[in-house]
Amino acid sequence: MNTTWDIRVDRSLCIGSGMCAASSPAHFELGEDHKSHPRADVVDPDDEVLDAALNCPVEAITVSDHATGTVIAPE
Template sequence: MGELRWRVGVDRETCIGSGICAATAPNHFTLDADRSRPLAELVEPDDVVIDAAESCPVEAIAVSDASTGERLAPEE
């Protein structure tokens, strides 16, 4: 059985560059050209990534289980 990983994505069209994600999870997000981007598409599970996705004011961040595609955040 493979190691659990999360897939992290940012919709750069939706992102407004508030920087909340980078402040909440600086090891996972950075601002690039006034838009957020994940430092890695696949990450080990870390609650701070969920916190960052849930804190995004425009819900531009999506976190899902990399093996199943199940959406983990933000909650729908």
């Protein structure tokens, strides 16, 4: 079975820096309120998503293994 990842954006943490939406527009977009949300909650593994989670200034983005729930990024 192919691995897939869950992307979650904690909107209470998101400050709308727009870093994820600019660096990984395939996976994130900013809403009307300038807060980020993932375009799809479950995605195929992609380093761009990990970079977005690592570079988020408030660690609002969590990437985890869809099958096991293990957090992949940040950390």
